[in-house]
Amino acid sequence: MAAHGHGEHGETLSHIASMRVLVGTFVALLFLTVITVAAAYVDFGGRGLNLAVAMLIATVKASLVILYFMHLRYDRLFHTVIFVAGLLAATLFLGFALVDRGQYEDDVIWDKDNQPAIKPYTPEL
């Protein structure tokens, strides 16, 4: 397999990231970090929204790192398949565990303060 790199100085084994891309990603990451810290001080109303905003910014940062720092964008498609397979297995694991957690009836949850009152015995139905 002929080397397919196309760096400035002759061929090499894999893609060479240009300086512009590297520095650009780095600055973007710093900027996003500042944003995510700032976003923490702003209350977006409700518990779920804060979580969602923080996770959205983290995902954007993560995808920047994956695509440019880890060269996934210029690399073989199969490496993306491997990484996505890992993520898929993890989300599957999370999904089913959450389905199980979310579906408990309320009388099953252990509640220290009010133990289930035992109804008195009524002989006939």
Add this chain to the structure above:
Amino acid sequence: MSEHAHGDQKGSRFIQHHYDDAQHQFDSGKLAIWLFLAQEVLFFSALFVAYIIFRTQHPEIFEYGSQYLDRTMGAVNTLVLIGSSFTAAYAVRCAQLRNQRTLVICLAITLACALGFLTIKYFEYSEKIHHGTLYGKKFVPHVDPDGATFPEDAVIKPCIHGSEGNLGADPSIPPPAEGEAAPCPDNTNMFFTLYFAMTGLHGLHVLFGVFVFIWLLVRAMKGHFTPDYYGPVDYAALYWHLVDLIWIFLFPLYYLI
């Protein structure tokens, strides 16, 4: 990280005998490191699942507990890791372009950032041990042992441990005097259990990264890495980016929300 072509023929090239050529060896190594990263994602996924499950069940624990964490230290750590991620990516570029001097400098900076991360983490942990906010039975937040109580304007007050909310309290440690501490939600120790489990495991991976980069630095100075043999630098950088990725998710989950 997992496979370093340190073949038996010394010579300038480290291509092992059973590979056809440098490209074959590099691609095999690349495939292996991506499989290793997928495995690492799964390794951490279990802890993220535990975090999300406990959070859906007891959101109040996490909101109360995250006040104990110092946001500035967390933010500095994030910047340190992103910086080292950048220098690692830049190191790969230098290796590809046969630019050994900058390669050595970048690897040195990455190593320094990694050590910096660990020292900051050391300060955070010692501060928590000092305030007694540890995991499991050791979660006994009390006044400073050397007499100085929590400063008046402290945003959060140590909560009464031993209130029936926290089962399994360590009876030997006396709860703080009356009126000084607010009751904390049940099982607040779970927050610190998960905090120490995840940041501890991530810290361990940073430690592995430190050893890997020391080893890389030594080889770079000996001039082993050339445009057709820079596999180890690339794989170490990929591993380091994954460690940074995990911290990018850890930081908001614990420190910010």
Add this chain to the structure above:
Amino acid sequence: MAKENPENPSYTSFLEDPHGIMGHRGGFWGWFGTFDHKRIGIMYLCGILASLMVGGLFALLVRLELFFPGETIIGPQAYNEFFTLHGAIMVFLVIVPGIPAALGNIALPMQLGAPDVAFPRLNLASFYLWCVGAVLLVGAMAMGFVTDQTGVDTGWTFYTPYSLKEHTAGDAILMSLVGVFLLGFSSIFTGLNFLTTIHKFRAKGMGWFQMPLNLWALYATGIMQVLATPVLGITVLLLSVERFLEIGIFDPVLGGDPILFQHFFWFYSHPAVYIMIIPAMGVISELITTFSHKHIFGYRFIAWSSLSLALLSFLVWGHHLFVSGQSRMAGMIFSALTFTVAIPSAIKVFNWTATLYKGVIRLQTPMLYALSFVLLFTIGGLTGLFLGVISIDVHLHDTYFVVAHFHYVMMGSTLVAFLGGLHYWFPKFTGKMYPEKLGQFISVMVFFGFNLTFLPQFVMGSRGMTRRYWDYDPEFTLMHQLSTIGAFVLGISLFIVVCYLFWAAYKGEKAPPNPWGASTLEWESPSPPPLYNFVEQPPLPELYEYDELVYDDEEGGYVRKLRDGGEVRSYRRYVRSKPSGGH
């Protein structure tokens, strides 16, 4: 340099040509420090057979204890430690690394036409991890007998909160957890090695559908090993930190959640049972087609069903938690998904049976093992349907029905396929033939001994005999006694197999390069093969085409005759002396 090979001066087999960490030195470091995948495979084989004997010994002790209700030979504490030992050794040391690490290491690179696996040193590192893990696991479990501390008596599943500190004192469990952690990583690195080798080291012209089915199975196993075993790693790590520092993640008193441990554990352990069975299916596909001397029926269907089994195995772990306090919705989803896993297995069994149609079937030992695999796996699979139906599983969970089911699938299928594959590749990696008549007799004994052991357990289980019981109600006595007799028959026959294989490795008669007339690439090289598997790269044979392979009395094995009558004995010139005796 390597010792001269007396019989064929022109090539030195890998047995005489050590190539290891310490450079060229024979003896211990030639073996223990070797990078050669065949030698590592043989070392794995010896370790696995030894663990099989140790694990089997504890199985016999457990069965002996259950011969009469009440105390027969040991007390409850020793019984609990014995069944834990039996379970953990068999699962982590024998069955999970069994076919992939031992037979896979030997066969995979040769079937690909590759000189070695992609990362030889990582292969050796996995073997070292296996050794250290084995020493820790068996050492920790034996602590119960040597020291006064209690050994590991939590069962191989280490369910919390019983496996936490306040219920099981002593640090034997911590040691065995570290052992399991290392064994997990040994399995991950083997899987990673095999995936890279299959991707990057295929012979010229061998596309994905020219690959033998054994490699499809090892590919699917590699996916599961890489993606599922790390969750075992983190679970075992958390449990050991829980025991060591009492962090309280699984401890209900401190707010942890024991059901979360079960989710973590079974997310690994269900793909693990497919890590055990899919390589066995790969071996059986090879055996059935070779010994029917006919092209496999439905190559693509078998290949795709291996891969789909690997992916589906990640969806179904909840059927272990049907009665463990799981919510009803989760129970429904997992029950439905469990049936999707039954279909690929059914396809494979039908395809194997169809392969026998219009073949030329030779009932040699590997084929006998393959046929008993097909029958026993059918029973195993069908009883799996019982446990998939959620209302029946409520009755059958944690009873002897489950014990019988997973023994049919693990022992009746994986171990039988392991023995079949072992006999199949034995002439190739030792250059010696095993005693055929004795092998055939023992394989029949294994089949009957196995059925005598586990059929009564099905009946006991559905009548309400609960699992892991040291003492039981008197009306199960008859069936327990039958099962114990069967267990001893099985134990003795397995012991005889190990004995005659070790004997044959030294004293066996010379084996021809292709004794079974198999068409895959590894039979093109002489046996035992040279260090890099092929003297010169043979032309890629047409996969599973047997017209060219004709039995040759003079050589005692099969030889490849080209269709135009010309004889190609690419490896003929390496076999100078005439092998004695026919097959």
Add this chain to the structure above:
Amino acid sequence: MSVLSSLMGTMQADSAGQAVGQAAQQASGAEQAATQAGQAVINIPKTAWQDPGTNTFWLPEAASVTTDNVDWIYLGLIGLSIFCFIGITAAVVYFTIKYRQRPGHERPLPSPSHNNPLEITWTLIPAIICVFLFVAGWRGYVDLATPPQHALEISVTGLKWKWKFTYPNGVDDPNGELHVPVNRSVRLVMSSNDVIHSFFIPAFRIKQDVVPQRYTQLWFKATQPGVYRMYCAEYCGLEHSQMKTVIVVHEPGGYADYLARIEEQALNIPPAELGKKMYDNYCIACHTLDGTTKVGPSFKDLVLGGQNEMTDGSSIVVDENYIRESIVEPQAKVRKGYPASMPSFKGVLSDKKINGVIAFIKSLNDGSQQ
């Protein structure tokens, strides 16, 4: 197919029946001790284990409504499995014999290497069977997992190696057996004190893990009076195999006398002790024993003969009548400085229990005074 299986079942049952019969004889001896108490008062018919006629070869006898969900699909699936197994074994044996290697037997061409229509059919047929199995199983499980509304609630606690049953009248079962009425659905609310156990009654085909710090539930409706075995199914340590007990299903009407009898048995303990028990069940929520005020006054300063100031200014002498009256109608005389929020215990505490509480209060102060 189920005809085949039931035929198989009954044929084996007779031969196995004798073996089970004799084995059951000694079994009933072991049980005899367990049901001594039950035997003495209420005549319980022989356990179903003793006449094996009612159980098939595969399953123990069906003694609860919950078994209807399981039995028919179980025996049907056994028939299906036996049919499939025989089919595959016959094919394998036939092909092996017909096409075995023998001189003169060349491979009969053409020998097919794939046949898509055939492959599709044997993919679809198992798929359809699986869908049917899932639906049947799921419908049965929904019924198994949803207890009816007006079920009798009994609380079960699993602790290391024995079971504790608490009946609706608050009394624990003296000898650790579960007594239930016949033809009345019973809902078990279960929890564990230490490790995970599992409540398994083979005769009712029900099982549910008992998890610490969490409630799990089970329901059944016994249709046949008798004594049935119950095991712990989840491994829980040293005496996991001894952690079994018996479910006694009473004749219609027999259950109420049993409850009354054990309550009587539980009450004839010295009054002060009974008072302490009542305190633990009811009074502890608002009254303390060590003098600190909680919601209501502490029992410590209820000194018999002492003066207590009332909200309306009058002060009364503390005596038995005052304590009895403030238990039955607490609003009558409310102590100064305390909220009038005490509920009335009129129907809850019987006279014997009220005397017990009074004796308990007296014992608190006697100990400190004389």
